[in-house]
Amino acid sequence: MSFDIKTICLGALSLGDATGYEIRKQFEEGPFAYFYDASFGSIYPALNKLLADGLVTCTSEAHPGRPTKKIYSLTASGEAALRAALSVGSADHKVRSDFLAILFFAHLVDPAQRVKVYDAYCAFYRTALAKLADAVDCDEKFGHQLVQGFGVHVYTSALDYLERNREQFLQGDMPVAEPRRAVGK
Amino acid sequence: MSFDIKTICLGALSLGDATGYEIRKQFEEGPFAYFYDASFGSIYPALNKLLADGLVTCTSEAHPGRPTKKIYSLTASGEAALRAALSVGSADHKVRSDFLAILFFAHLVDPAQRVKVYDAYCAFYRTALAKLADAVDCDEKFGHQLVQGFGVHVYTSALDYLERNREQFLQGDMPVAEPRRAVGK
DNA sequence: AGCACCATGTAATCTGTTACATGATTGG
DNA sequence: CCAATCATGTAACAGATTACATGGTGCT
Incomplete structure (x- = not known):
């Protein structure tokens, strides 16, 4: 059983508030790049789901003439969910090259x-x-x-x-x- | 663009005739284990598709009271398809741990x-x-x-x-x- | 002029997993 | 006697990718 994007997004937010775009960048360049990868098409829906579940909150920053920047933050229950997810009994490691x-x-x-x-x-x-x-x-x-x-x-x-x-x-x-x-x- | 199971099955068969079950074992124990993984639920359908496309042939070995063993072999066009697939311009390498x-x-x-x-x-x-x-x-x-x-x-x-x-x-x-x-x- | 980067989101699609269905044989 | 191994297959589902849709800003 492998971690899904929601969990990894919680992890990313545990390092500090971020937008979906910034989380994506972490998958490309940041430390996550070594053990995970994900694209916009999965990150944005994941973030919306987490918001609906109350695991993150969102602050909107309006910029005229471009998409509203949405900055997400981990909530207490979000951190609890992350901790719980990280404590699973099994883990796997896959390489596809x-x-x-x-x-x-x-x-x-x-x-x-x-x-x-x-x-x-x-x-x-x-x-x-x-x-x-x-x-x-x-x-x-x-x-x-x-x-x-x-x-x-x-x-x-x-x-x-x-x-x-x-x-x-x-x-x-x-x-x-x-x-x-x-x-x- | 990553190789799909069909391609990897062609690769496995290029090493010698095999059943779906045996191909699965190669993903677990054989040399493929290092860079690929797949389960029965994807191997059997892949093999049937390859058969329909004429990329492999199949010999059935009946054993009373158990499923007929199906031994697959690569055809000439199967090998050509494998060579073509291996010559793609881009490749990727993913770790998910x-x-x-x-x-x-x-x-x-x-x-x-x-x-x-x-x-x-x-x-x-x-x-x-x-x-x-x-x-x-x-x-x-x-x-x-x-x-x-x-x-x-x-x-x-x-x-x-x-x-x-x-x-x-x-x-x-x-x-x-x-x-x-x-x-x- | 044109490309890359910023920024979000949706829908169609793909690819593969899990669980189920079936059942004989062999080894501990 | 129970578990593992052999052996194939299907259906429901999950999970993520791709392409599309939109459009301003800044660098070359």
Whole structure:
């Protein structure tokens, strides 16, 4: 059972008041980007639902000639709902990667395309790493630091692997060299 | 634009004939587990659709008193469709992790629960790592080896991080120690 | 001039999950 | 004797994406 957008929106608002637009940006650039993603089409309805349920409140800021900016805040019952949601007994962790799928079936893809995908994947990690490193918030909670550090660590090691094995992989037929560190011993 | 189950089923069949049940097992235990997941409710309809479209063929093996076993094989046009799908211009990579969400908001979760989640997350990586290590196929393609090696490498480093920071994180209030290696220089 | 960013929202659609339905065999 | 594994399939539902609808501001 995976968290839905409503829960994640509550989480976002627990970090401070925000508009739907700003929450979206957090999914793209902020710390959430590492473990979640969502688009406007799901955020706005989620926020309206939370409002109807009294889990958030909303202050409107009118700006002539453009949509009214709606700033949402977490209520006490919203925070309680967030705490309850975070205390579920089970959790999951899913990765869905087209890059890895393509690389896995690389022998079915033409070499030029293969290189592009490989390099795009590296670029993806480089960009993500830069964003994570940028997001240095000073008065953060320890969980924020853990997750940020985790992201940096894992992405760095992914990138290391890809860069180390690039030539060999793109040449095509040799096994991938892996300096075996003791695993799970 | 992310690959759908139909495409992934074609991929699974490109590794050899299989039943829907066997394809499901590959998502759980096999090399696919690292970058994809799917349940029966999506696999069986996908296979039927592929059959209707002539991308796979099906041989039935009757066994008295239980459902007829249906063994699917990739056709030439099925392989062509797979190649075409793998050659798309864009790819994405998504992680959705409840564990990281809970850990991120750890300050809202009671300490006992926090420990459980942390250890469950470690256990998740340990199990995944064991499965990946088991899946040693000899006459694999280079892409298979790359992805397998990647998975082992990344999961090992994730686990390292979690184990290194466990005590400090669970104590609660101190920043997480991270031996800074040069990143993205 | 044109594009990107700000800002909200809805409707159609898609994609996949969960639960249900069925039932034999094997191992602890 | 009970649970797990084998084996397929459907229907109801959930959850989120995409595209559409609207339009001002600021940078190049």
